Amino acid sequence: MDDSAETKIRMGKSMxxxxxxxxxxxxxxxxxxxxxxxxxxxxxxTAETGGSAKGDFGPPQGEPIHAVLSSPPNVPPPIHRxxxxxxxxxxxxxxxxxxxxxxxxxxxxxxxxxxxxSFIRVRQGDTVEFxxxxxxxxxxxxxxxxxxxxxxxxxxxxSFTAPGHESQFTFKALNQGLYxxxxxxxxxxxxxxxxxxxxxxxxxPEGMAPVDHEYYVMQGDFYTTGKYREKGHQxxxxxxxxxxxxxxxxxxxxxxxxxxxxALSAKTNERVRLFxxxxxxxxxxxxxxxxxxxxxxxxxxxxxxxxxxxTTLIPAGGAVTVEFHTEVPGSYILVDHSIFRAFNKGxxxxxxxxxxxxxxxxxxxxxxxxxxxxxxxxxxRAVSTAAEAHASGTLTQADxxxxxKQLFAGTCSVCHQNTGEGIPNVFPPLAKSxxxxxxxxxxxxxxxxxxxxxxTVNGKDFNSVMPPMTQLTDDEIxxxxxxxxxxxxxxxxxxxxxxxxxxxxxxxEPAPAAH
Amino acid sequence: xxxxxxxxxAVAMSSILFASQGFASxxxxxxxxxxxxxxxxxxxxxxxxxxxxxxxxxxxxxxxDEPVTNAExxxxxxxxxxxxxxxxxxxxxxxRYLSHxxxxxxxxxxxxxxxxxxxxxxxxxxxxxxxEGARLPTWYEWEYAAAxxxxxxxxxxxxxxxxxxLGWYATPSNEPLQTVGGAANFYGVxxxxxxxxxxxxxxxxxxIASDSRDQNDPDKLAFCGAGALELKDRDNYAxxxxxxxxxxxKAVDTTANLGFRCAKPLDGQVP
Amino acid sequence: MTITAHSAAPLTRSRSAITLLAFIVLxxxxxxxxxxxxxxxxxxxxxxxxxxxxxxxxxxxDRRGRPQLVSMFYTSCxxxxxxxxxxxxMTERSLRADEQGRLxxxxxxxxPERDTPIQLKSVxxxxxxxxxxxxxxxxxxxxxxxxxxALDIRYRVLADGEINxxxxxxxxxxxxxxxxxxxxLGEVDPVFVAAIRATLSTGAxx
Numbered sequence: 004m005d006d007s008a009e010t011k012i013r014m015g016k017s018m019x020x021x022x023x024x025x026x027x028x029x030x031x032x033x034x035x036x037x038x039x040x041x042x043x044x045x046x047x048x049t050a051e052t053g054g055s056a057k058g059d060f061g062p063p064q065g066e067p068i069h070a071v072l073s074s075p076p077n078v079p080p081p082i083h084r085x086x087x088x089x090x091x092x093x094x095x096x097x098x099x100x101x102x103x104x105x106x107x108x109x110x111x112x113x114x115x116x117x118x119x120x121s122f123i124r125v126r127q128g129d130t131v132e133f134x135x136x137x138x139x140x141x142x143x144x145x146x147x148x149x150x151x152x153x154x155x156x157x158x159x160x161x162s163f164t165a166p167g168h169e170s171q172f173t174f175k176a177l178n179q180g181l182y183x184x185x186x187x188x189x190x191x192x193x194x195x196x197x198x199x200x201x202x203x204x205x206x207x208p209e210g211m212a213p214v215d216h217e218y219y220v221m222q223g224d225f226y227t228t229g230k231y232r233e234k235g236h237q238x239x240x241x242x243x244x245x246x247x248x249x250x251x252x253x254x255x256x257x258x259x260x261x262x263x264x265x266a267l268s269a270k271t272n273e274r275v276r277l278f279x280x281x282x283x284x285x286x287x288x289x290x291x292x293x294x295x296x297x298x299x300x301x302x303x304x305x306x307x308x309x310x311x312x313x314t315t316l317i318p319a320g321g322a323v324t325v326e327f328h329t330e331v332p333g334s335y336i337l338v339d340h341s342i343f344r345a346f347n348k349g350x351x352x353x354x355x356x357x358x359x360x361x362x363x364x365x366x367x368x369x370x371x372x373x374x375x376x377x378x379x380x381x382x383x384r385a386v387s388t389a390a391e392a393h394a395s396g397t398l399t400q401a402d403x404x405x406x407x408k409q410l411f412a413g414t415c416s417v418c419h420q421n422t423g424e425g426i427p428n429v430f431p432p433l434a435k436s437x438x439x440x441x442x443x444x445x446x447x448x449x450x451x452x453x454x455x456x457x458x459t460v461n462g463k464d465f466n467s468v469m470p471p472m473t474q475l476t477d478d479e480i481x482x483x484x485x486x487x488x489x490x491x492x493x494x495x496x497x498x499x500x501x502x503x504x505x506x507x508x509x510x511x512e513p514a515p516a517a518h
Numbered sequence: 519x520x521x522x523x524x525x526x527x528a529v530a531m532s533s534i535l536f537a538s539q540g541f542a543s544x545x546x547x548x549x550x551x552x553x554x555x556x557x558x559x560x561x562x563x564x565x566x567x568x569x570x571x572x573x574x575x576x577x578x579x580x581x582x583d584e585p586v587t588n589a590e591x592x593x594x595x596x597x598x599x600x601x602x603x604x605x606x607x608x609x610x611x612x613x614r615y616l617s618h619x620x621x622x623x624x625x626x627x628x629x630x631x632x633x634x635x636x637x638x639x640x641x642x643x644x645x646x647x648x649x650e651g652a653r654l655p656t657w658y659e660w661e662y663a664a665a666x667x668x669x670x671x672x673x674x675x676x677x678x679x680x681x682x683x684l685g686w687y688a689t690p691s692n693e694p695l696q697t698v699g700g701a702a703n704f705y706g707v708x709x710x711x712x713x714x715x716x717x718x719x720x721x722x723x724x725x726i727a728s729d730s731r732d733q734n735d736p737d738k739l740a741f742c743g744a745g746a747l748e749l750k751d752r753d754n755y756a757x758x759x760x761x762x763x764x765x766x767x768k769a770v771d772t773t774a775n776l777g778f779r780c781a782k783p784l785d786g787q788v789p
Numbered sequence: 790m791t792i793t794a795h796s797a798a799p800l801t802r803s804r805s806a807i808t809l810l811a812f813i814v815l816x817x818x819x820x821x822x823x824x825x826x827x828x829x830x831x832x833x834x835x836x837x838x839x840x841x842x843x844x845x846x847x848x849x850x851d852r853r854g855r856p857q858l859v860s861m862f863y864t865s866c867x868x869x870x871x872x873x874x875x876x877x878x879m880t881e882r883s884l885r886a887d888e889q890g891r892l893x894x895x896x897x898x899x900x901p902e903r904d905t906p907i908q909l910k911s912v913x914x915x916x917x918x919x920x921x922x923x924x925x926x927x928x929x930x931x932x933x934x935x936x937x938x939a940l941d942i943r944y945r946v947l948a949d950g951e952i953n954x955x956x957x958x959x960x961x962x963x964x965x966x967x968x969x970x971x972x973x974l975g976e977v978d979p980v981f982v983a984a985i986r987a988t989l990s991t992g993a994x995x
Contacts, residue, residue, distance in 0.1 A: 142775045144766035165766040166773045238685045559948040608829040723945035769938030
C-alpha cells in the first residue's frame with residue numbers, strides 16, 4: 004500500500020470518528036436546543052388554550068358536588084379532579100352593618116356576609132348550578148354577574164331576586180381564569196360601591212401547581228358622606244362616587260382587615276400565591292408588595308404568566324394571580340402604589356413572613372451615615388471613619404473634628420459660610436463667637452430646636468430664623484459642634500453623642516425642617 | 519266556655535277596630551296635575567330619547583295618609599277569614615305571608631299594632647283596599663305623592679332631599695320597623711319615604727329588563743315592541759330602587775320591608 | 790272522584806231509606822266540599838267574569854275540568870300578538886289529534902276598551918280559529934290586572950292606548966294549577982309541548 008492510500012485510510016478512520024462524534028453531538032444536543040427549562044409550576048405548553056371554543060369538556064360526570072366556598076382571606080382547597088362535574092353553588096346576599104374603619108360603621112351589601120364575598124373555586128368545563136339567595140331581612144333586590152359566565156349579563160338577567168327569595172341558573176365554565184363577580188342591580192355603582200363583589204376561580208383542567216399558601220385579597224373604593232375616619236355611621240355618597248373621589252380605598256372591605264392580628268402569614272422559603280381582585284367601582288389598582296417581587300404574574304387573571312414584576316395593574320372589575328417565593332423574614336406591605344391611597348385612604352395590607360434571617364440576601368441597616376447630596380465635599384470618609392470609631396468605642400476628638408468639618412460643609416456653611424463668618428445683619432457668625440463661648444452646650448438645643456428672635460453676637464444684633472436641624476442624628480450634631488468649638492478661635496472642647504441624646508430626650512421634637 | 523271566648527274575641531276585635539279607627543288614617547285629597555314621571559307614559563323610540571318625557575296626567579284622587587298598620591290588617595282578616603295566613607290560597611300569597619305575626623289571628627309581641635303591615639302580597643293588599651271601597655294607588659299616583667317634601671309639591675330637583683331619601687337604604691334592616699306617623703308632606707301624606715316599600719296597583723307594569731345595564735339594547739320581542747322601560751331620570755336613585763324592588767316581585771310574593779296604602783277617587787266617583 | 794253506593798244483599802225498607810239519606814247527605818257534602826276543594830294554587834280561585842267572542846258570559850272557574858292553554862293579547866297589537874296566536878296554534882298542532890281534542894285554548898285581552906266581543910269575533914273569524922276549543926275573551930280592567938298577576942304576565946298600558954307586555958303561554962291542568970309556561974315565540978317549544986303531553990295523559994298534575 005502506498006503512503007497516500009494509507010493516509011487516506013487513516014484519515015478515513017478519523018473522519019469516521021469525527022462524523023460519528025458530530026452526529027452523536029447532534030442527537031444529544033437537539034433536545035437541549037428545543038427544550039425550555041420549565042419554571043416552577045408552569046404548564047409545559049405555551050400553546051394557546053383555545054378559549055371557550057375548546058372549553059367544553061362534555062357533560063358532567065359523577066355525583067353533583069356541593070361547592071365549598073370560603074370567606075376572605077382564605078381560599079377553598081385546590082381541585083384534584085380529572086373530569087368535569089356538576090357543581091352546586093349556594094350564595095346568599097346579606098345586607099349588614101360592619102366597621103369600615105375604627106369607630107366608623109357602614110352598611111355593606113355582601114355576598115356571603117363578607118366584603119369581598121365568598122371565594123368560589125371550580126374547574127374549567129364544570130357545569131355550575133348557581134343558587135342566589137336574598138336574605139328575607141334585606142331591603143333591596145339583588146342579582147349577580149359572574150365574569151366567568153358566558154351568557155346574557157353573566158347571569159344577571161337570570162338571577163334578579165327579591166328579598167326573601169332565591170333564583171337559580173346554570174352555566175358551563177368554558178374559560179379558565181380568575182374572574183370577578185358582582186351585583187348588577189340598578190344603580191349598579193351603588194351596589195358595587197357597597198361591597199357586592201368577589202372572585203370565582205375557574206381552574207385549568209390540569210390544576211394549579213402546589214404552593215405553600217394561597218390567599219384572597221380584593222381591593223375596593225368606598226364613598227362616604229363623612230370624611231376619612233370620621234366617626235359614626237356613614238352613609239354612601241352618590242355624588243362622590245360619580246365624581247370618583249373615594250373616601251377609602253381598602254383591601255378586603257375595612258381598614259385593618261389584613262393588618263395586625265389579621266395580617267396574612269407565611270414562613271421564609273415558602274411559595275405564596277395571592278388571588279387579588281379589584282371590585283372598583285371606579286379605581287384601577289397599581290398592586291405592589293413592598294419588599295417583594297412577583298416571580299410569576301398571571302396578568303388580569305389570564306393563562307400565560309409573566310415573570311419578575313414589581314407592580315401590576317388590576318383593572319376595576321378585574322383580577323390578577325401573583326406568586327412569589329419568600330426568602331427573608333419581615334413585614335411585607337401590600338399596597339396600591341398610587342401611593343396616597345395606601346397612606347391616606349387605607350389601601351394597605353400586611354404579609355408577615357417569619358423565619359431565620361439571611362444576611363446574604365438582605366442585611367438590614369449596616370451604616371448610618373450622612374449623604375450630603377450635591378453639597379458634599381470631595382471626601383466623606385472622615386464621617387464613616389468616625390462612625391466606625393464610635394461603634395468600636397475609639398472615637399477621638401480629632402475624629403470628631405474631621406467628621407464635623409465635612410458635615411458642616413454640607414449643612415451649615417450655606418448660611419454661616421465656610422469661614423464661619425455668617426452674613427452681616429442676616430446670619431450670625433460662629434467664628435470667635437462670644438454667644439457660643441458663653442454657653443457651648445446651649446448650641447446643642449439650637450441645633451435640635453432652631454432659634455428665632457433677636458440675639459447679639461460679637462456686638463451685632465441679629466433677628467432671624469434658624470430652623471431646627473432634625474435631620475441630624477446625635478453623633479452628627481456632636482461632631483459638628485466639636486468642630487465648630489475647635490475652629491476659628493472658639494474656646495475648644497468637645498461635645499459627646501450622649502450629651503446630645505440627653506438634650507434631645509429632655510425636650511419635645513418640633514416638626515421637621517423642610518429640605 | 520266557647521261563648522265567653524268568642525265574646526272576649528269580639529270585644530278585643532272591636533276595640534282594636536275602634537282604636538285603629540281612632541288613629542286611623544284618613545284619606546287626604548291630592549289635586550290632579552301634569553307630572554313628569556321617571557317612567558315614560560308613551561313608548562319613545564331611540565329617536566325620541568332626547569326629548570323630555572311627555573308629562574303624565576294625574577287626576578285628583580284621595581290617598582291614605584299613612585300605610586295600613588298591623589292592627590288594621592288584623593281587623594281585615596278577622597272580617598274576611600279567607601285572608602288569614604292559615605287559610606289564604608297559595609295562589610294569593612306565598613308561604614311567608616304575615617309570617618311576622620305571632621298567630622293567624624294575633625299580631626303578637628314581635629310586631630307592634632301601629633307598625634305598617636308587611637309580608638303581604640299584592641293580592642292581599644288589593645283585597646284590603648277593596649274591602650274599604652278603595653284600591654291600590656297606581657305607580658304614577660304614588661310617585662306624584664312621593665315627589666313632595668314637607669313644604670314643596672315637587673322636591674325632586676333638590677339633591678339634598680334626594681340624598682336624604684337615599685340615606686334610608688344605608689340604614690341596616692336589622693333594626694325594628696318604626697311605627698307609622700312620620701312627618702306629613704306637602705299634601706299631608708306621611709311615611710312615603712323611610713318606612714317601607716309600598717305596593718302599587720300596576721306593579722306588574724314595571725317592565726324592567728332584569729339586567730338593568732341593557733338599557734340601550736332592548737330586546738324588542740320581550741315586551742311587545744318596546745323593549746324594557748327606559749328610566750328618564752337616572753339621578754333619582756331612590757325612585758330607581760323602588761322600581762327595581764317592585765319589578766323583582768310577583769303579585770303573590772311578600773317581603774319583610776314591603777307594605778301598602780290605599781287610594782280612592784274623589785267623593786262620588788267610582789273607584 | 791266517584792262515590793260508589795254499595796248495593797249489597799237484600800235491604801229492608803228502613804235500611805234503604807237510610808242509605809238513600811246517607812247518599813244524599815254525602816252527595817251534598819261532596820259537592821260543597823269539591824267546590825271548596827279547588828287546590829290552593831289553582832287560579833280558578835280568582836273570581837273573574839268574562840265575555841267571550843260570541844258575547845256569552847262565563848266565569849274563569851267554568852274552565853275547570855280540562856287542561857287549558859292560556860295567554861293574553863290585544864287585537865290592535867301589530868307586532869307580537871299575531872305571533873302569539875300563531876305560536877299557540879303551532880303548539881296545538883304539534884300534538885296528536887286525540888290530544889288536541891282534550892285541550893282548550895283561552896286568550897284574554899289586555900284591552901277591554903277596544904276589544905269588544907264583536908272585535909274579538911272578527912279576529913276569531915279572520916284567523917279561522919277552531920270554535921270547538923278556542924275562546925277569545927275580555928274582562929274589565931281590574932280583572933285583567935288580577936288575571937295577569939296570577940299568570941305572571943306583565944303589561945303596561947301607555948297613554949296612547951298602546952300596550953307593552955311580556956308574552957307567555959301558560960299551561961293549566963284540569964284543576965287550574967299552572968303546570969308549565971313558555972316565552973318562546975314563533976316556534977314550538979319542545980319542553981313546553983312535553984309538559985302539555987304529560988298533563989293531557991294524566992288529566993291532572995300528580
